Amino acid sequence: MHRHWNQLCFLKKKKKRGKAIANGVFLFFLPDHVWCLSEQASVPGGACDHLKVCSQGYTCCSQEMEEKYSQQSKHDFRNAVIELSNHLQTMFSSRYKKFDEFFKELLENAEKSLNDMFVRTYGRLYMQNSELFKDLFVELKRYYVGGNVNLEEMLNEFWARLLERMFRLVNPQYHFTDEYLECVSKYTEQLKPFGDVPRKLKLQVTRAFVAARTFAQGLAVARDVVSKVSAVNPTPQGTRALLKMMYCPHCRGLVSVKPCYNYCFNVMRGCLANQGDLDAEWNIFMDSMLLVAERLEGPFNIESVMDPIDVKISDAIMNMQENSMQVSQKVFQGCGQPKTLAQGRTARSVSESGFSARFRPYNPEERPTTAAGTSLDRLVTDVKEKLKQAKKFWSSLPGNICNDEKMSVGTVDENECWNGSAKSRYDFAVTGNGLASQVNNPEVEVDITKPDMVIRRQIMALRVMTNKLKNAYSGNDVDFIDISEESSGEESGSGCELQQCSPEFEFNATEVTGNSNKSDKNVNTSAATSSGLSRAALFFSVLFLALQRQWR
16 A cells, blocks of 8 residues: 555656646556545545445545535535626615615605795795695605505695695685584585696606606515525435536546536526526516616606606695685585684784795705706616616526536537536437426436425515506506515515415505595694785785796
């Protein structure tokens, strides 16, 4: 033994007939043996029945080495999948954060713009009733982040509360009970005191917010699906196939010989069979995201809705002021004549209001800057290109892994590659994509009756999200999905176990409620009755609106 060991060391030093095949392992060919110079073993030819996967002929691998190679093959496979998936996951994550930041900042800017404009326009009168407008933006923000908010009902309530405030302001000589104001709100649809602004704004806001929120959710669901599906764990049969492809040639001394391309393809198709089944639903999901993206560029553009919302609400207020006498008369006919306040109290209220017609155009330079330093059009244009590139990702994954020069020889040198048993041409055909196609896979034994449940849940999550996107595309509101990164459970975005999920997702479309009778119990009566509209105030109001529209 020592004589052979010394001879091997000599061969190593002279670099004759010796070949490094792994860290600390050298292969030498002697007349009757294939020797491994390593700390573990040198295995004579013919004494190789200890190997479980690799060839039972001449070898330089011990059982321990084979096991280490098996673990290494799993590690290499996982890294190959993660390396290709990370770019996609990072793309969805970064775009979700950018859209989310944009939408939230857009709401903040719109609220600031309205507050600044109304303070300058209505002064103390607005400040005494500002909580009404603050509540509007609170509810819009709450809807976007997933609150249980029915947009149409919320907007109906906003206009009903505004009508109550305005009706008191244009009739300061009367006392109105809460019951009387409830009666007033019943005439909102019939009298249209704010003109056509409430109807148009409700339609625009609902469609834009539904599309924006659903699109952002879609980006987050895509991010989470990629994260979960790319965390591969090969089956024992898959691990055997990976070992045989990647490292069994090392045990034969064929260290520089890479696997044949089609051989690699079959192994990857077998190991990624369940991921392949994700592809069809993934592609439908990508198409639905692209459709909603087009809506965001066009009629459902939340930026074009929120940016001028202050002017639209101001239009409605002006319309109420201009038609206050006709509206009041019809309300008195339907709800009865209200009680008159004492003359002194009425005069004192008007005096205390401090109503001032200090109207002037809003300076464009004073408007908030573009949200998140960008525009919705630029964001959508960028993400549309990324969505197109993400299609067919899962069906292309086996081929993309095998295109790596570390994994296979590629499509050249088809006769100079490892085919699983020798350095020769690979003759088997490539199997199809998906679990069912692996029944004839010559390299990986796949049980097609046992699908991966983690991936099945992600398929269901995509199906549910696709239905939400289709409803958002049509302008229908749907229930919110919790897509926060902190949410627990491996089935990101699905919210249910496979057997509990219905393939047909039932959306909760927002229904228009024509009668919002909720009155504001906290009205400051003194402030509300203190501002009768003088003709001068009305004149300046119209003047301000004209100048404002000119600026727009």
